[in-house]
Amino acid sequence: MAGHQSAARCGAKCMSELVMANAGERRLTALEFQELASVPAAVEWFANIRNPRTRRAYQADLRDFCSFVGLAGAEEFRVVNRAHVLAWRAQLELRALSGATIRRKLAALASLFDYLLDNNA
Known part of the structure; x- marks a missing residue:
């Protein structure tokens, strides 16, 4: 470790x-x-996000998701399923976040998952 x-x-x-x-x-x-x-594949994914603002926003979004589901880090993403994502989305809606913010948070998560799947990580 x-x-x-x-x-x-x-x-x-x-x-x-x-x-x-x-x-x-x-x-x-x-x-x-x-x-x-x-x-780690998640670090590679972050390294490929060129815009510093996007990287910071995605980092915060993923920290928010990990905190919500109780993950210590991206290496534990294999246990996440659709129900976790749907529960997080519902929680984001309860926080009265704007639709654009919720979409960005979900896009960050989807982008990381796509990268991890594409790289068999």
Whole structure:
């Protein structure tokens, strides 16, 4: 678990540092290869969201969902099913959030799930 946590901390920062360092002809070291291979899929997904505002909003949205369903992190998403999402949506509606905010929150969750499914994570 400790290795997984360090990979999560490394996350997008390590990915971008390694990509920038590799802009020339240099090749990855074995350690760099392992670091990139151990980056959790959810971290990869966040790293691919280019707009900082969108990334912050999606991060907050996913934290909200994880808090609602009692997940410690994205690595536990395999246990989530449609009933969890529907319950969260109902709770969002009870909070009197705007339709646009609810749609964005659900879009963040759907985008992450699509990415995790596409990458068999």
